Amino acid sequence: MDLRTTDAPADAAERAAVDAVLGPPESGWFGGERTPLDGHVAIGGLSRARSLRHLLLPALHALQERMGWISPPALGYLCQRLDLPPAEAYGVASAYALFTFQPASPVVVHVCDDVACRAASGGDPTGALAGHAGNAGSGAAVTWQPSPCLGHCEHGSAALVQKSGALGGRASLAPFTSGDMDRLVALGADVELADLPVPLALVPQAGAEDTRLLRRVGQVDPASLDSYRAAGGYEALRRAIELGPAGVIAELVASKLLGRGGAAFPTGAKWEAVARNPVRPHYFVANADESEPGTFKDRVLLDHDPYALVEALTIAGLTTGAEKGFVYVRGEYPTGAGRLEHAAAEARARGLLGDNVMGSGLRFDLEVRRGAGAYIAGEETALFNSIEGLRPEPRNKPPYPVDRGLFQKPTGVNNVETLLSVLEVLTLGGAAYAEQGTPGSTGTRLFCLSGRVARPGLYEVAMGTPLRALLELAGGVAEGRPLRAVLLGGAAGSFVGPDDLDLPLSFEGAREAGATLGSGVVVALDDTVAVTDVVARVARFFRDESCGQCVPCRVGTQRQEEVLARLAAGRPLHSVDSELALLADLDAVLRDASICGLGQTASSLVTSALRRGLLDVPTGTGGTGGIGGIGSGGSGGASRNGSENGRDDR
DSSP: OOOOOOOOOOOHHHHHHHHHHHOSOSSGGGTSOOOGGGGTOOSSHHHHHHTTGGGHHHHHHHHHHHHSSOOHHHHHHHHHHHTOOHHHHHHHHTTOTTOOSSOOOSEEEEEEOSHHHHHHHTSOHHHHHHHHHOSTTOOSSEEEEEESOOSOGGGSOOEEEEEOSTTOEEEEESSOOHHHHHHHHHHGGGOOGGGSOOOOOOOTTTTOTTOSSSTTTTTSOTTOHHHHHHTTTTHHHHHHHHHHHHHHHHHHHHHTOBOTTTTOOBHHHHHHHHHHOOSSOEEEEEEEOOOSTTOOHHHHHHHHOHHHHHHHHHHHHHHHTEEEEEEEEOTTOHHHHHHHHHHHHHHHHTTSSBSSGGGSSOOBEEEEEEOOSOGGGGSHHHHHHHHTTSOOOOOOSSSOTTTSOGGGSOEEEEEHHHHHHHHHHHHHOHHHHHTSBOSSSBSEEEEEEEESBSSOEEEEEETTOBHHHHHHHTTSBGGGOOEEEEEESSTTSEEEOGGGTTOBOSHHHHHHTTOOOTTTEEEEEETTSOHHHHHHHHHHHHHHHOOSOSHHHHHHHHHHHHHHHHHHHTOOSSOHHHHHHHHHHHHHHHHHHOSSHHHHHTTHHHHHHHHTTOSOOBOTTSSBSOOTTOOSSOSSOOOTTSOSSSSOOO
16 A cells, blocks of 8 residues: 555646656556546556656656645556556655755755865855855745856856746756846846756867867857768768677777776676677667766767767767667756757758668667766666666666666667767777777876866877876866866765876876776865865765665765764864774775675765875874774775776766
8 A cells, every 4th residue: 555645636737747757648547537438448558557657756756846846636646647656756856956846936946065066165155155145945036056066067056947847947057146146046047948048068179170070069059960061970980880889899909998987897898798789789878977976078079079078979879789778867957958959850850860870771769868966876776777767776786787787678878979889999990999098098088177276177098198297288277276186086976195296197197096986086185275175075965875775885975074073173082093093994894795886986986085084073192183904995996786987978
């Protein structure tokens, strides 16, 4: 027996929002008008309703955007349409930060207060906003609330504007100032999202001849297929069709291309494993849910080179025998999702997607799915659950996705940077691609520079480039101030110091140094940045983003944050030494017993900061600084699921 919270019916607008995604109800059993025939005939049956389960997340988006919140009657109607227990649907919806179950203002502004924006502003950017515009949640037509990273880290401040109504949706603002908040408040519910300026990506190398992945950024119209083809677009797909699946895989193997999301798994081996699996059908997923604080590379590629992702995913599908693909785009990227949907539609209309791709007789199509604010959904199996309409929780491995992935079928999954690198492999040839970078880390890599650098933005360098050279490319530390530390790899990464600037930015170089490249995050911190505040924010991030499925992560991230708060306040339980011992125990348990990479790396940055003496907390012998012997597994090294930063191939 399922608990039903209300017998009130959904109103017409709520039903219309759901029906726009699911189609009109076929009978009174599933939300339609009851007729005498319903007592004798079941059209479609329960299997028909349950086959639509994968549309749960899009339907929740539709309700949130139309109504501004998800009411119990609306959730009840959606559950009736999908034959779902309300408690189960609530469990799914409550996992996402962009959905709310309380009436909200017509316009809600999510303001970033995460590590990159804190480093750039020298403190909590929402503190000044509260003093200017009132506390979070205050206001009538327009309210604001703090948010984790929104993926516009190069600007140093960002906001996501979420509006409800018939023209509801989301739009990004970056950089975001108190003046922007004033203008939004003045417009109130009349704000038009289409009138808000689209953030300009900071890509100092855009269009440079010595870049590969960034060479089309700023040079190609992201809304024009003809513009993309004039720049060489779809030549890689043509070559892939000529080579055939075995030929493409051979080129990938020769290129030694490793996944760019952190796991560093050989791309050719992954594609070959999916292609050879006899179970049908196959799927291929592009993971564009980058939500590691400090990461914005995929956002730039989605916004400015969407056709390249459509082409690369098509190659992946044809090579691995998948006829259907998905691009899972984080919900905080409205511009990228819109441009990608437009690119797919135009490619489909021109015969580059669909039943006869480029006249080859081969079939492949794709669908864009939007996330809704859940960091854990970037883990590949949690992402599959999200697409399927389940709660975004990681699955146990094995079985691995190449055997049982999306809809329990063989599935390939790569992040956006990896897929666009495949285009370069086919353009240059596998052997030529392998000549770039280092023998163990071939090709080029995108790095997201933010914090206290003179020219923040997205940069592309050959693998193995020293960290010093990358920082110099970005103009060094802003205002010439002394460098205190560099956060490398994101929230799941580690700190390196001024003495580590000769660190080669390669997988093997980072591994040897006990660090990780992760998703390409590089946040520079000078002597004005309170590292303790940055680490505390990371601890709170992991506490909030834990899916709660396993006890080590659910409880461990909570306890870690509590210990750090007590130490920062100078109020340790028993003694400082006992608190440090507890942090060491938590580090071991999180790494060894968590089910996925989020828990396994949730303590990496904390132990790294303690080792390097970056936290302003008292030591066991007096004074402040680093503590030796905290944790025994390194800071940001490989986790037991084979991912350098535990995020799989994001």
